[in-house]
Amino acid sequence: MWQPAVAIVLGSGLGRLAEHVQHASCIPYSSIPYFSTTSAVGHAGTVICGYLAGLPVVLLQGRAHRYEGISNCQASFPVRCARALGADILITTNAAGGLNPRFQTGDLMVLDSHLDFLWPRGQFESDCQPTQIAPRRTPPYDWNLLTRAKELARRENITLHQGCYLATLGPTYETRSEYRMFRWAGADAVGMSTLPEVLAAQELSMRVLAFSVITNVASTDIPQTTTHAEVVDVGLAVGPKLLSIVSGLLEDLSGQPD
Ligand code: HPA
Numbered sequence: 001m002w003q004p005a006v007a008i009v010l011g012s013g014l015g016r017l018a019e020h021v022q023h024a025s026c027i028p029y030s031s032i033p034y035f036s037t038t039s040a041v042g043h044a045g046t047v048i049c050g051y052l053a054g055l056p057v058v059l060l061q062g063r064a065h066r067y068e069g070i071s072n073c074q075a076s077f078p079v080r081c082a083r084a085l086g087a088d089i090l091i092t093t094n095a096a097g098g099l100n101p102r103f104q105t106g107d108l109m110v111l112d113s114h115l116d117f118l119w120p121r122g123q124f125e126s127d128c129q130p131t132q133i134a135p136r137r138t139p140p141y142d143w144n145l146l147t148r149a150k151e152l153a154r155r156e157n158i159t160l161h162q163g164c165y166l167a168t169l170g171p172t173y174e175t176r177s178e179y180r181m182f183r184w185a186g187a188d189a190v191g192m193s194t195l196p197e198v199l200a201a202q203e204l205s206m207r208v209l210a211f212s213v214i215t216n217v218a219s220t221d222i223p224q225t226t227t228h229a230e231v232v233d234v235g236l237a238v239g240p241k242l243l244s245i246v247s248g249l250l251e252d253l254s255g256q257p258d
Contacts, residue, residue, distance in 0.1 A: 004058040007082035011094035016239045024050035036064035053250035067171035076200035083204045090201040095231045096191035096212035099183040108160045111210040115166040140202035145209040152248040158241045163188030167195040173226040179218040213238045
């Protein structure tokens with residue numbers, strides 16, 4: 001019986017990873033009860049079940065965001081379903097604005113920490129029954145997966161930074177003052193997603209690996225505008241680099257005994 005080992009969430013402009021799935025079955029979010037559909041450009045809203053690098057995977061192609069009026073619980077529902085199907089690893093990806101002055105457009109970052117600015121939590125949060133009431137002590141990001149991702153990136157000559165992702169509600173991109181404040185707070189990149197999934201996966205004892213594609217660099221000094229079209233375009237251009245890292249990881253995992 002097909003049972004996913006890994007759930008992969010594809011963020012803005014990163015949906016093309018789905019083209020590499022073998023024996024794919026595609027199910028639109030709109031046909032699955034309680035799945036939130038998304039209106040964000042670059043997010044197809046499709047579940048893809050199949051195999052990548054020989055490993056059974058479920059791809060969540062696109063995500064609904066908190067700024068679309070949903071709670072963390074609703075935003076993380078697809079990951080909770082993937083967990084219920086059997087996935088015990090979450091690989092999640094997003095588009096983000098680079099705050100660290102060393103970052104350049106098109107770079108990748110692997111998350112080793114986060115700042116959660118997704119509050120207020122939103123309506124319906126109580127719909128989610130936490131499986132674990134006690135405070136969680138372990139950090140959500142899996143150190144072995146992170147280290148392996150960095151090795152694979154180095155091998156392929158891909159720039160992969162490591163840093164802290166700050167999630168904000170959006171839906172507008174930040175003002176220069178907000179970018180400055182977020183940098184001051186310790187963030188290396190800022191985006192509007194990912195943490196609901198990461199927190200749910202942590203609660204459900206999944207191993208988590210998360211990547212940001214730096215689709216724009218946020219200069220705190222020069223006035224500039226960020227557009228969603230630009231974010232999606234960079235996501236599309238950087239997709240192949242992410243694919244090679246993720247494929248390498250999946251190949252490793254498929255060689256590992258359970
Ligand atoms: N801010 C917030 N979210 C984003 C950005 C940004 O600059 N770029 C891509 N997603």
